[in-house]
Amino acid sequence: MNQSIVRKGKSAGAKLKRWMIGVKGNDGFLIRTLIYGLLIGIGFVYIYPVIFMTSFSFKSLEDLLNPLINWIPSALYMENFKQAFQVLNFFPTLLETLYVTILPAIAQTAVAAFIGYGFARFTFRLKNFLFILVMITFIIPPQVTLIPRYLVYSELNLLGNIQAFLLPATFGQGINSAIFILIFYQFFRSIPKTLEEAALLDGAGHLRIFFTIAIPMAVPAIIISFLFSFVWYWNETYLAAIFFGDQLTTLPLELQKFAASYQRMFPAGMDESASRLNEGIRLAGTVLSILPLLVVYFIAQKWFVEGVDRSGITGE
Amino acid sequence: MRKIQLKKPSFAYFFIAPWIIGFLAFTALPLVYSLYLSFHQVSLTTEGIRTSFVSWDNFRYAFTVDGVFVGYLTVFFRELLISVPIIIVFSLLIALLLNQNIRFRGLFRTIFFLPVIIASGPVLKELQDMGVTTIPSIEEVFIYSMASNNADSFIPGILLYVLDNIIMILWYSGVQILIFLAALQKIDRQIYEAAMIDGASAWEIFWKVTLPSIFPMIVVNTIYTIVAYSIFSLNPIIEHIKAQMFELETGFGYASALSWVYFIVIGLILVLVFVMMNSQSKKRYA
Numbered sequence: 173m174n175q176s177i178v179r180k181g182k183s184a185g186a187k188l189k190r191w192m193i194g195v196k197g198n199d200g201f202l203i204r205t206l207i208y209g210l211l212i213g214i215g216f217v218y219i220y221p222v223i224f225m226t227s228f229s230f231k232s233l234e235d236l237l238n239p240l241i242n243w244i245p246s247a248l249y250m251e252n253f254k255q256a257f258q259v260l261n262f263f264p265t266l267l268e269t270l271y272v273t274i275l276p277a278i279a280q281t282a283v284a285a286f287i288g289y290g291f292a293r294f295t296f297r298l299k300n301f302l303f304i305l306v307m308i309t310f311i312i313p314p315q316v317t318l319i320p321r322y323l324v325y326s327e328l329n330l331l332g333n334i335q336a337f338l339l340p341a342t343f344g345q346g347i348n349s350a351i352f353i354l355i356f357y358q359f360f361r362s363i364p365k366t367l368e369e370a371a372l373l374d375g376a377g378h379l380r381i382f383f384t385i386a387i388p389m390a391v392p393a394i395i396i397s398f399l400f401s402f403v404w405y406w407n408e409t410y411l412a413a414i415f416f417g418d419q420l421t422t423l424p425l426e427l428q429k430f431a432a433s434y435q436r437m438f439p440a441g442m443d444e445s446a447s448r449l450n451e452g453i454r455l456a457g458t459v460l461s462i463l464p465l466l467v468v469y470f471i472a473q474k475w476f477v478e479g480v481d482r483s484g485i486t487g488e
Numbered sequence: 489m490r491k492i493q494l495k496k497p498s499f500a501y502f503f504i505a506p507w508i509i510g511f512l513a514f515t516a517l518p519l520v521y522s523l524y525l526s527f528h529q530v531s532l533t534t535e536g537i538r539t540s541f542v543s544w545d546n547f548r549y550a551f552t553v554d555g556v557f558v559g560y561l562t563v564f565f566r567e568l569l570i571s572v573p574i575i576i577v578f579s580l581l582i583a584l585l586l587n588q589n590i591r592f593r594g595l596f597r598t599i600f601f602l603p604v605i606i607a608s609g610p611v612l613k614e615l616q617d618m619g620v621t622t623i624p625s626i627e628e629v630f631i632y633s634m635a636s637n638n639a640d641s642f643i644p645g646i647l648l649y650v651l652d653n654i655i656m657i658l659w660y661s662g663v664q665i666l667i668f669l670a671a672l673q674k675i676d677r678q679i680y681e682a683a684m685i686d687g688a689s690a691w692e693i694f695w696k697v698t699l700p701s702i703f704p705m706i707v708v709n710t711i712y713t714i715v716a717y718s719i720f721s722l723n724p725i726i727e728h729i730k731a732q733m734f735e736l737e738t739g740f741g742y743a744s745a746l747s748w749v750y751f752i753v754i755g756l757i758l759v760l761v762f763v764m765m766n767s768q769s770k771k772r773y774a
Binding site for chain 2 (some may be wrong): 207211214215218219225291295299305310311312313314315316318321322323324339340343345353403408409413414424425427428454457458469473477
C-alpha cells in the first residue's frame with residue numbers, strides 16, 4: 173500500500189511537471205505563462221508612450237496638476253485639441269504633407285518596379301557590380317550628398333519646391349530607394365517567367381510585357397513599397413527642413429516648431445491660466461501629427477507587417 | 489536545335505538606365521563634389537558659389553578648434569556600441585517569443601511594428617521632453633538609484649543610459665523583429681524534430697540549430713540598425729552638420745568635411761562589424 177502511494181505521488185508529480193513545463197513539443201502552463209507574460213510586458217513598454225500621449229492630451233490643466241488623476245482624465249477635455257489644431261494649422265498642413273509625401277512615394281515605387289524588373293529578368297555585363305552598387309547607396313548617409321544637392325537646387329531655384337524630393341525619387345535615389353529596388357528584384361525573381369516568355373514568342377515587346385504582365389502580378393509589392401515609401405517620406409524632417417525652408421511644410425515639421433508657433437498664436441500674459449503651453453496641448457499636437465499615419469497603419473496593417481516577409485530579404 | 493534568343497541584353501540597360509542616370513546625377517557626382525568642397529572655403533555670393541582651396545584646414549579645424557564635433561562622435565560611438573547589441577538581442581528575443589505557437593500573434597506584431605510608423609524625430613523629441621521614453625517609476629528601483637549615484641564610472645553610466653532610454657532603444661527594433669521572425673519561420677521543422685528525437689533540449693536546439701540558421705540575418709540586422717541609427721534625425725552629429733552649413737564662419741565647405749568624416753567613420757564601423765561577424769561565423773559554423 174505504501175508503495176502504491178509513493179507511486180501515485182510520483183505520477184502526480186510527473187503530471188504536475190508535465191502540466192507546468194510540458195512534454196516535448198508541447199509547452200506546459202509555466203512556459204506559456206512565461207511567454208505571454210514577457211510578450212505582454214514588452215508590449216506594454218512599447219505602447220506605453222502612445223497610451224501616455226493619448227491620455228494626457230485629454231487632460232485639462234486641473235487634471236494635469238491633480239496628483240490623484242493618473243491615467244484616466246476626469247472628463248474628455250477637448251480644448252487641447254482645439255488649440256493644437258489651430259497651432260498646427262491642421263487641414264492645410266495635412267494637405268501639404270500629403271502632397272510632398274504621396275507624389276515622391278508614387279514616383280519611387282514606379283521607378284523601383286522598373287529597375288527591379290531590369291535586374292531580375294535580364295542578364296547583362298556588370299549586373300552584379302551594379303546591383304552591389306545599388307545596395308551600397310543604402311549605407312551612404314544622406315548628409316554627404318545633401319550639401320551638393322542643396323547648392324545645385326539653389327542654383328536651379330528648386331529649393332522650397334517639391335522637385336527637391338521628387339527628382340531624386342524619380343531616378344531611384346530617394347529615401348531608402350535601395351530597399352524598394354530589392355523588394356521588386358526579389359518579387360520578380362520569385363514569380364515564374366513562363367508567361368512573359370510566351371508573350372515574347374508571340375511578339376510582344378519588353379515594355380508591353382512589363383506593363384501588361386509583370387505589373388499586374390506585382391500588385392502586392394507595389395502596395396508594400398508605396399506604403400513604406402509614404403511613411404518614410406512623411407517622417408523625414410531633416411531633409412525636408414533644409415530643402416523646403418519656409419515654402420512647404422509638413423505635420424512633423426510643424427510639430428517641431430510647435431512651442432514657438434504656440435507662443436505666437438497665444439501670447440502669454442493676456443490670460444495667465446488659459447494661455448500657457450502645457451503638456452496636454454503639446455501632446456494633443458503630437459497625437460494630431462501622427463493620427464493620419466495611425467489611420468493608414470490600422471487600415472493597411474497587414475501589408476506593413478507582411479512587407480518585411482515579402483521583401484525576400486531573408487533569402488528565398 | 490537552335491535556341492531561341494529571348495532576352496536581348498540591350499533591353500536590360502533600358503530598364504536600368506533610370507537608376508544609372510540617377511546614381512550619377514544624385515549620388516556619385518554629389519559625392520565627388522562634396523569631397524571637393526571639403527577641401528575648400530565656400531561662400532555663396534550673388535554671382536554664384538565661390539570656392540577657395542584651403543587644403544586640409546577644414547579637417548584640422550574639425551578635430552582641433554571645433555569643440556563639440558569629436559565629443560559628439562565619441563558619444564555616438566559609445567551609444568552605438570551599447571544600443572546595437574541590445575536592439576539585436578531584444579528583437580531576436582521578441583521574434584523567438586512570437587514564433588511560438590501563441591494566440592494574438594497578429595496583434596503583438598502590430599504593436600511591435602507600430603514605432604516604425606510613428607517614430608519620427610519630432611515625435612520622439614516631444615516624448616523625450618515629457619520623460620516618457622523611460623519605464624514609469626523606474627527611479628524607485630534599487631539598481632537605478634545605485635547606478636545614478638555612480639553615474640560617472642563606466643558600467644553604471646551604461647546602465648543609466650540604457651534604463652533612461654529603454655523605450656527609445658526598443659522602438660528602434662520594429663523592422664529587425666520582423667526580419668528575424670521571417671527567418672525563423674523559414675527554418676525547416678524537420679531539423680527541430682530530428683534534434684528533439686536525438687534528445688536535444690530546447691536550450692541546445694536554440695544554440696545549435698536556431699542561431700546558426702539565422703546568423704546571416706543577425707549580420708543584416710546589425711548593419712541595418714547601424715545605418716538607421718546613424719542617420720536618425722535626432723542624432724546630434726547630423727544636427728551639427730546642418731548647423732554648420734548655415735554658419736557664416738564655417739559654411740558649406742566645413743559642413744562637407746564633417747559629413748565626409750562622419751561617412752568614413754560609419755563606413756569603417758560597418759566594414760569592421762561585417763568582417764568580424766563573417767570570420768566569427770566561419771570559425772564557429774564552418
